[in-house]
Amino acid sequence: MLLIALATLASLATIAVLFSVLRAVRVHEPPAPVTHVRHERRRAHPAARDAREAIALVGDALAATHNPRALVPLILEVVTEATGARGAQMLHGGVEVGWFGEAGGRTRPLTLDLASENSDSDTKLLLYPPARGFDVETQKLAEWVAAQAGIALENARLHEEVRRQATTDELTNLVNRRRFIEALETELERAKMFDSPLSVILADLDDFKRINDDHGHHGGDRVLKSFGQLLRAQVRDFDVAARLGGEEFAILLPQTTAEAAAVVAARTRDTLAASPMAVSDDATVRLSASFGIAESSPALTTDELLRRADDALYAAKRAGKNRYVVDATAGVS
Template sequence: SADSLIIDTLSEQFIPEEVIHAADGRTLWVQTIVRPIAGPSGQGAYALSVSTDISKRKEAEQALLEAHDKLERRVQERTSALRAANEELQREVAQRARIEQELQEANQTLSASNREIARRAEEIALLNKMGDLLQACQEVSETYRVFQEVAAQLFPEESGALCVAAQPQNLLETVARWGQAPALEPVFSPEDCWALRRGKAHNVESSDHPYICRHLAVAAPNGYLCAPLIAQGEVLGLLHVRWAPALPGQSREMRAAYVESKQRLAMTVAEQLSISLANLKLRETLRAQSIRDALTGLYNRRHMEESLEREIRRAERRSKPMGLMLLDIDHFKRFNDRFGHDTGDALLREMGRLLAGFVRKEDIACRYGGEEFLLILPESSLDNTARRAQQLCETVRGMLTPQRNEKIPRRVTISVGVAVYPDHGDTGAAVIQAADKALYAAKDQGRDRVVAAAA
């Protein structure tokens, strides 16, 4: 059909004359304009047909042919009829223009809606990506890197930062930034942020807002959002987002809708971060409990065995030595029997604190069992290990005084056996056995001394 052809070709058709039969039985001459209307995909969807009744004109033409002699008398009548027809045509043209304008506005609205749907779909995909990556993080530093990467994609026009609570001072420090790196105080108190004070998001529209957070080192003229990261009532951190400037010609309503949309997105990100940081903190707590000795805070024997084999393999690859100290608190059983188990535990805790402060960052201090402790010293020769063991003995002699703990005697000493890989064995067990023999030799020689294993 003509309509189908018009729809398929997407071209406007003009039918100068055609006969139609009206519903009341009349036969009319009409002039028809058929305009295709495009659908969302750009293909023809339907047609708009506007017909003009030209029966009077046809009658006039017929009358002109039949009665030329009456032309002058009916000129005025014909002129009036033509004027009326012209006015009607003008009305129809104006109506068509209005319809075209409405269609154009509808297409613009549809395009904007499609862009919004695409944007939200992209945001959902990025949020899912962030959730998967955060769940796979094993260290807090990995969480910060994941957040920084995804935040730059979620908020490409904005800038912002992630601040986390540092224990035990309960201060917040900035750990990740994106965009133009908003100027925040590097370390600040929760009292400096209105969001943390109130326990809920704090949105500021402009720098004229009456409640500006004190942790902003530089004002945010376009406004900002602070969203607290809270899990189970504990403040974990803060998400700070600075809004981008308004676009040229952007109305106040459009600006408000944009900020509201980004604010909802930021709240979703803050919620995901809160859950991830809380889970990671819980995992770290559980892991620490599984590898730490509850009394001394040092690594336990299980972690020591794993670490020892790892350090031996590393020393083998690098062709470096690895030192080992096995030490024992002298006369600990007699001390325990005299002062009681509580005081004995206090001495073990104090020894744990001393050893934790004595070792280097790369060293590993463990409670080997009872009153015995083991220190693993990567890349430490026999001479260096023995020298450090002697320093440790001297430190322990002045470790505790009556002024710090009246129940602990003035003199506490240790005996230390020293061995190294690979001089005293090519396995962890062999090196420990050599250090153990040296420890017994130190006790046999009168205690409070260091003995190195025989080559």
């Protein structure tokens, strides 16, 4: 909550009067060529020489979003408009992360540091001057804009960190129960809309209490963390692996039948069986896990799908553990 408060206060410091500055700007990752010219030429705007006009322009633009990726094009456009520059370029660690207008060429740019007082980020803003160059007042304005942009970027980083903490399990770095349910609800709607399959796997480490009893909670935490890494390695980029709590985990598999999900569960079980888990720097244990699998259908709600996967999981436990069971209604034996 403290991070949220700090981020909100810092945001309010940059807000002035309303001015809309949302237009398409190219942002990309590759190293910068010598010269860039934007294909969609920006409309000619006079430089915002009046300080109040510039403050209004900058303040609203920087308050428009807390997404760091969305802030980059906004900063580039607004600083170009405010100073009358030909174009602007942003570098992070020496690598270009965005540009606007005409960036590059033979003209020496005005280089400004975007690091705020609370950040040591190596981010720089390069402004390419018009033919007449920048006068002293415009350079001061550019420095002020850069300072505000640095605050906004740090602000966005704080908001992103708060958002990540709210949706990520701290121990395993998998998504938490809250985020998993949100993703499941979204994917269920998508599956219904496109009539595509979707499956859920619930996984529970067998006899995990024994690990805590024999090796302490620190040893148990090491096992949970290792299993989280193992689980992540078994899924595709668009699948969602989560820790729901304790030793219970889940995998959301869009565009996947129960039969295909069973292959994932079997592979995960076999990989776990072949992977000793460290409980200390000089001790390892071998573990097994049980898995329950359920496939969606148009009539199923989120709770019903999870209940079916949970019933299948406990059927696997009752059958002797270290196995997977597919919900019988999925039509897979």
